Amino acid sequence: MKIIIIGGVAAGAKTAAKAKRMLPDAEVHIYTKDNYVSYSACGMPYYIAGDFRDWHMLLIRSIEEFEKSGIHIHIRQLVTKILPADKKITVKDIDSEQWQFVEYDKLVIATGAVALNPPFMESRYTNVFTLRNLDDGIAIKNAMDKAKHITIVGGGYIAVELVEAFVKNKKKVTLVEKAPFILSMFDEDISSVIQDYILENSDSLVKILSGDTVAELVGDENSVKDVITSKGYGFETDMVVVSTGVRPAVDLAKEAGIILGQTGAIKVNSRMETNLPDVYACGDCVEKINMVSNLPVWIPLGSTANKEGRVAAINVTGGVEDFEGVLGSTVLRYRDLNISRTGLTEKEAVQAGFDAVSVVITKRDKAGYMPEVKNVTLKLVADRRSHRILGAQAIGCGDADKRVNTVSIGLLQSITVEELIDADLTYAPPFSTSIDILISAAQILKSKLG
Amino acid sequence: MKIIIIGGVAAGAKTAAKAKRMLPDAEVHIYTKDNYVSYSACGMPYYIAGDFRDWHMLLIRSIEEFEKSGIHIHIRQLVTKILPADKKITVKDIDSEQWQFVEYDKLVIATGAVALNPPFMESRYTNVFTLRNLDDGIAIKNAMDKAKHITIVGGGYIAVELVEAFVKNKKKVTLVEKAPFILSMFDEDISSVIQDYILENSDSLVKILSGDTVAELVGDENSVKDVITSKGYGFETDMVVVSTGVRPAVDLAKEAGIILGQTGAIKVNSRMETNLPDVYACGDCVEKINMVSNLPVWIPLGSTANKEGRVAAINVTGGVEDFEGVLGSTVLRYRDLNISRTGLTEKEAVQAGFDAVSVVITKRDKAGYMPEVKNVTLKLVADRRSHRILGAQAIGCGDADKRVNTVSIGLLQSITVEELIDADLTYAPPFSTSIDILISAAQILKSKLG
Numbered sequence: 074m075k076i077i078i079i080g081g082v083a084a085g086a087k088t089a090a091k092a093k094r095m096l097p098d099a100e101v102h103i104y105t106k107d108n109y110v111s112y113s114a115c116g117m118p119y120y121i122a123g124d125f126r127d128w129h130m131l132l133i134r135s136i137e138e139f140e141k142s143g144i145h146i147h148i149r150q151l152v153t154k155i156l157p158a159d160k161k162i163t164v165k166d167i168d169s170e171q172w173q174f175v176e177y178d179k180l181v182i183a184t185g186a187v188a189l190n191p192p193f194m195e196s197r198y199t200n201v202f203t204l205r206n207l208d209d210g211i212a213i214k215n216a217m218d219k220a221k222h223i224t225i226v227g228g229g230y231i232a233v234e235l236v237e238a239f240v241k242n243k244k245k246v247t248l249v250e251k252a253p254f255i256l257s258m259f260d261e262d263i264s265s266v267i268q269d270y271i272l273e274n275s276d277s278l279v280k281i282l283s284g285d286t287v288a289e290l291v292g293d294e295n296s297v298k299d300v301i302t303s304k305g306y307g308f309e310t311d312m313v314v315v316s317t318g319v320r321p322a323v324d325l326a327k328e329a330g331i332i333l334g335q336t337g338a339i340k341v342n343s344r345m346e347t348n349l350p351d352v353y354a355c356g357d358c359v360e361k362i363n364m365v366s367n368l369p370v371w372i373p374l375g376s377t378a379n380k381e382g383r384v385a386a387i388n389v390t391g392g393v394e395d396f397e398g399v400l401g402s403t404v405l406r407y408r409d410l411n412i413s414r415t416g417l418t419e420k421e422a423v424q425a426g427f428d429a430v431s432v433v434i435t436k437r438d439k440a441g442y443m444p445e446v447k448n449v450t451l452k453l454v455a456d457r458r459s460h461r462i463l464g465a466q467a468i469g470c471g472d473a474d475k476r477v478n479t480v481s482i483g484l485l486q487s488i489t490v491e492e493l494i495d496a497d498l499t500y501a502p503p504f505s506t507s508i509d510i511l512i513s514a515a516q517i518l519k520s521k522l523g
Numbered sequence: 524m525k526i527i528i529i530g531g532v533a534a535g536a537k538t539a540a541k542a543k544r545m546l547p548d549a550e551v552h553i554y555t556k557d558n559y560v561s562y563s564a565c566g567m568p569y570y571i572a573g574d575f576r577d578w579h580m581l582l583i584r585s586i587e588e589f590e591k592s593g594i595h596i597h598i599r600q601l602v603t604k605i606l607p608a609d610k611k612i613t614v615k616d617i618d619s620e621q622w623q624f625v626e627y628d629k630l631v632i633a634t635g636a637v638a639l640n641p642p643f644m645e646s647r648y649t650n651v652f653t654l655r656n657l658d659d660g661i662a663i664k665n666a667m668d669k670a671k672h673i674t675i676v677g678g679g680y681i682a683v684e685l686v687e688a689f690v691k692n693k694k695k696v697t698l699v700e701k702a703p704f705i706l707s708m709f710d711e712d713i714s715s716v717i718q719d720y721i722l723e724n725s726d727s728l729v730k731i732l733s734g735d736t737v738a739e740l741v742g743d744e745n746s747v748k749d750v751i752t753s754k755g756y757g758f759e760t761d762m763v764v765v766s767t768g769v770r771p772a773v774d775l776a777k778e779a780g781i782i783l784g785q786t787g788a789i790k791v792n793s794r795m796e797t798n799l800p801d802v803y804a805c806g807d808c809v810e811k812i813n814m815v816s817n818l819p820v821w822i823p824l825g826s827t828a829n830k831e832g833r834v835a836a837i838n839v840t841g842g843v844e845d846f847e848g849v850l851g852s853t854v855l856r857y858r859d860l861n862i863s864r865t866g867l868t869e870k871e872a873v874q875a876g877f878d879a880v881s882v883v884i885t886k887r888d889k890a891g892y893m894p895e896v897k898n899v900t901l902k903l904v905a906d907r908r909s910h911r912i913l914g915a916q917a918i919g920c921g922d923a924d925k926r927v928n929t930v931s932i933g934l935l936q937s938i939t940v941e942e943l944i945d946a947d948l949t950y951a952p953p954f955s956t957s958i959d960i961l962i963s964a965a966q967i968l969k970s971k972l973g
Contacts (some may be wrong), residue, residue, distance in 0.1 A: 079670060083957065085698075094556070101804055103783060113890060113892070113952065113957070114959070115890070115952055116890055116892055116893075116952045117954070119890075119892070119893060119952055120892075124892075124893060124894055125892045125894065126895070130891070130892035131892060137770035140679075150830070165855070165903045173928075177610060179585045185571060206908075212748065230951075238685070240818075274677070288578070319547045322526065351672070364945075364947070373673060375950060375957045376947070376948070376949075376950035376955075376957050376959075377947070378957075379957045379958050380958070380962070383966075396945075397945040398945075398947075399818060399947050400947035401947075402947045402948055402949045402950075403949055403951075404949035404950065404951045404954045404955075405951050406951065406953045406954070412956075413949050413954075414949075415947070415949065420822060440541070440565070440566055440569075442563070442566055442569070442570075442574075442581060443574060443575070444574055444575065444576045452806060472925065474925070474949050474954055475922065475924070475925030475929075477949055478928075478948050478949055479925075479928045479929050479930070479931070479932050480927050481934040481948060482930070482933045482938065482943075482947060483932045483933075483935075483936075483948055485933070485938070485945060486933075486936040486938065488932065488935070488936065492936070493932075494936060495814075495846075495847040495848075495850045495935060496825070496932055496935060497849050497850035497851075497865070497931055498826070498852055498928050498929055498931060499686075499812070499826075499852045499853055499854035499863050499864075499865065499928055499931070500565070500824065500825060500826035500851075500852075500854065501855050501856065502563065502565050502569055503569070503679075503856045504564045504856070504861075504863075504924055505531065505622050505826075505854075507565070507825045507826050507828075507829045508826065508829050508830070509826075512830070
């Protein structure tokens with residue numbers, strides 16, 4: 074059996090490795106236009122920050138290791154067409170520009186996502202960047218070393234991780250975000266607190282222009298020198314990183330007749346099968362089901378890509394495994410602040426048709442007398458009718474993310490507010506208060522529900 | 524309505540505060556033989572360690588604060604009898620030795636637990652201690668300051684917390700534990716690793732004599748000078764702390780005709796009612812239900828005591844609230860090592876009649892390239908027939924406890940191995956690997972189950 078995988082970062086690399094383990098006799102090939110396979114894209118902000126020196130540490134499995142385990146890696150190979158009737162793809166060698174047909178028994182599309190670039194990106198400027206692949210990360214780090222002032226366009230989680238990286242390197246940062254607050258995947262009562270924390274803990278290096286967009290980049294032949302915003306602000310900059318979101322890389326699939334979902338990503342069933350026989354898709358290019366709302370969503374994340382790659386590999390090689398969906402669980406760090414969420418925000422819950430009720434409380438993460446005690450702020454969202462917990466958001470310099478992961482398991486089984494109160498969470502003074510913030514929040518939510 | 528509460532540490536203090544909030548017109552009294560109420564007993568090892576200087580920080584609510592909120596506190600008052608037919612108790616003032624009757628409409632027994640003292644405790648020695656109340660903690664700290672070598676008898680979690688405290692203060696410690704390994708609430712494949720870690724990270728100050736007991740304490744008129752063990756070891760010591768477990772303080776209740784459960788603790792229903800009308804019990808003196816095995820257990824913990832106090836208060840004041848049970852969730856720290864468990868150990872699962880299957884894996888707690896990455900070892904136990912997860916144990920210098928809390932929520936709803944694989948846990952390089960150890964363990968367990 075010949076298994077062809079298009080894309081080799083998280084989902085593609087995982088599919089290849091798992092498929093070869095499941096079916097050692099199979100011929101497994103990865104085709105990628107990239108220079109690298111199997112690397113931690115999520116780790117690039119920490120490489121840029123200087124948390125570790127050598128970008129090779131981001132490589133999870135080298136090409137040599139893949140080859141040694143019998144998986145064939147074809148880098149700098151652009152797949153230009155899928156011919157499902159013939160069970161073939163056409164591949165162009167980026168260097169030689171030569172074309173070839175490659176046959177498959179099973180095809181796995183793991184093309185990932187591409188940056189959603191605003192109009193000013195189509196420019197001649199060499200100091201304007203996006204952060205998608207490893208080469209981008211290396212280029213941004215090199216440019217950062219020479220820059221004094223960096224502009225970030227967009228305020229999602231990669232943007233915040235880059236703010237941390239640049240501040241750590243003592244760079245001035247101006248972030249331009251079109252929404253009223255950065256991190257719009259959080260409710261505004263939470264994201265406004267995050268934004269304040271960043272501004273107050275940035276060594277006076279960070280400015281956030283929210284509710285504004287970049288109108289124009291002004292520069293000479295090669296380099297941007299000034300940024301002008303829609304509200305009329307103008308400032309000098311040494312480099313610009315555009316992080317205004319991504320879209321699923323589906324052009325190839327769409328052209329081959331593969332059905333896309335309403336989010337614009339590839340529609341697959343729980344076995345990661347597309348509508349075409351023997352064609353699977355996984356990772357950032359596919360649509361997922363939100364297990365709380367049961368609605369299709371597109372949330373590209375490395376953790377999900379890995380899980381989908383595993384499920385695709387099992388099914389491709391003749392096994393049976395299902396991928397049930399996602400909860401929108403996310404975590405990020407800004408210096409000492411942990412920021413995380415799972416399930417639906419209050420806004421998302423209302424949009425999904427729930428009668429949402431919520432509570433926001435701040436409490437210590439450990440016993441008050443412990444020297445390392447910090448605060449955590451937790452927002453818990455429930456459905457007024459069923460009392461079902463719909464989601465949690467937590468921020469704090471203490472252990473915020475562990476509370477969110479705890480809730481996430483409850484979401485898998487539609488836990489109610491009353492059931493969450495019965496939780497028996499571990500307690501010792503260095504780890505929590507005797508009544509954990511999660512239980513306190515559930516108790517308050519119960520009173521609110523009456 | 525007159526509510527009398529016997530005992531004022533965790534469960535008693537919580538009951539009083541909550542009852543007064545629920546029913547402000549009620550007359551609420553706490554009677555305690557202790558000198559203090561409402562303090563964090565769990566915090567005493569950290570006070571002894573010197574993590575904070577002032578033991579008053581352990582007081583959660585002062586007597587003045589209670590009185591201000593209309594709750595009457597009677598310290599140094601020993602309740603000697605419950606007369607349920609008359610709805611009265613008899614109380615002896617420890618200082619004046621005077622007796623009085625006190626009437627109640629509702630009585631709440633929160634007498635806690637008492638140390639299980641081995642025979643050699645009945646001695647004249649002033650340098651032999653147990654750690655139960657605040658005065659004990661203060662006395663141990665004062666004695667520790669003058670000691671060079673300390674003997675700990677017993678190897679439960681308080682013993683381990685004391686080892687940490689003494690090592691932090693550069694004291695030599697010899698711990699005598701009758702079982703083959705300390706921390707017998709863990710399976711031996713886990714507790715043996717913990718024991719090794721302690722020995723290897725004790726600045727050569729700690730010796731553990733396991734599989735041995737104290738046969739004799741030898742000393743002069745007032746002080747122990749030497750310890751002799753059953754295996755014949757003898758060594759000099761400056762002080763001894765006995766931490767060989769506790770038993771529920773039920774003598775008062777038993778004498779009044781209150782039914783005890785098979786664990787020897789007071790039997791209550793989910794509303795914290797005893798068999799006697801208008802007599803409730805909560806905290807360390809009551810038996811609990813293990814929500815995994817549905818068997819009665821006696822696990823005295825501050826977190827449970829607080830929850831039971833809340834439930835007792837709601838029911839005492841005319842509301843309706845149930846306490847469903849416990850999961851045996853526990854966490855402790857030895858220096859950088861986090862140690863935690865929830866649900867059943869493999870041994871407990873077998874004893875409870877399950878066909879237990881388990882996996883033990885070690886994995887990084889964060890992305891491998893992050894500077895603060897550490898290992899976590901996780902043991903996951905499931906039932907072979909139903910595939911239901913029965914419990915988890917985690918140890919590691921990384922975030923071990925958060926994995927255990929995550930499992931604990933699943934235990935509330937009898938999560939299966941397959942369902943746990945669907946968990947969508949938060950991922951970012953500073954917080955976890957892209958496939959968290961919990962998911963990896965569940966995947967391996969699934970293969971084992973076939």
